[in-house]
Amino acid sequence: MVLMYAIIQNDKTFAFNQKSNNLMRHLKARIKASGPMSVAEYMKEALTNPIDGYYMKRDVFGKDGDFITSPEVSQIFGESIGIWCLNEWMQCGSPSTVQLVELGPGRGTLSDDILRVFSQFQKMKDVVSVHLVEVSEKLSEIQEEKLKSQDSQTITETQPQTDETVSHYKHCKSKYGPNVYWYKQLADIPRKFSCFVANEFFDALPIYKFQKADGSWREVLHLSSSDKRDHLEVCPAAGVVIREIADRISQDGGTCLIADYGHDGDKTDTFRGFYKHQLHDVLKDPGRADLTADVDFSYLRHMAGDSVSIYGPVTQQQFLYNMGMVVRLKKLLDNAKPENRKDLVSGFEMLINPDKMGEKFKFFAMLPKKDKDHIPAGFVPSRAS
């Protein structure tokens, strides 16, 4: 598919008038040499170009970065996901090996919080290993710093691993005991019972955009014939990942929990940039700002197919209430030093307030089809909600 971003933006030339950074020069040269570039190619280059991509060089999270994510706001977020995985693993009969697979782990905070929960349950601690899918070596170093045991050495694989079981690019022992392995892509992870988790990963995958012009789409789509929208964003990369997870869960066993901001097939133009916590022109300074698009959960459901049961999306507020996180907050407050209480309350409030992260962010789960009578924790309303 070839669709110039300039067309969608009502004929603004592709940022040619802006001061060039390295990536901009590279993109201009590509367009001059081989013609218009799709939005998806542009997004992929801006975020993950091996040299100048946004995620490849620095820590972009938190107050000094460009945006903040739920695991960075409060430990309650990661703990609720840890409890969810533990519960669903038990529901599956506590298999004797389990892989915790996190897609796009950022600073490693979510896996850290999940492992802390797992470490309270010896039976789980003894059988779990951690598998992180991270394209950015810089961020993988930050994850390693967070997760690594003091007395462990990180082994970096010096040559491409061809054996299916060792296709990671490095590994170490975590401070909680279980081993941690890093991969560039999901397909490299061994096929075993796995708990897949992802927060704000799918929104970073490249989208294609489709505009209705004179009553017809610029690109024909199977799933769009009955759609009332005149502008569409489609993320085939997300479709590929979700199908791979669905196949693995149905064949090897496992569970999947995804948290992201998104909609259920009713939004149109959501592609946007963030720089220093402010909205940012997506064409300006590629590689400097985060680019993101809301996740279309109806598309994920469609791509997952029939081999799995799907739950949600439910709002982050509903999920955290249903998981009993109010009780967890009370417990943390009881044990906290007085000077830390305010942060605990404001962090929780940020996660659940509908005007902050409570409604925009959604949870979506997949389980093997045979579990269809079982509704996973967090998706069943509790009395506390």
Ligand SMILES: C[S@@+](CC[C@H](N)C(=O)[O-])C[C@H]1O[C@@H](n2cnc3c(N)ncnc32)[C@H](O)[C@@H]1O
């Ligand atoms: C928005 S951050 C989310 C970070 C983290 N999950 C959190 O909640 O704090 C996106 C993460 O996905 C990684 N990422 C982006 N595109 C990727 C890709 N195609 N393959 C693997 N990782 C990717 C980024 O490097 C980063 O770690």
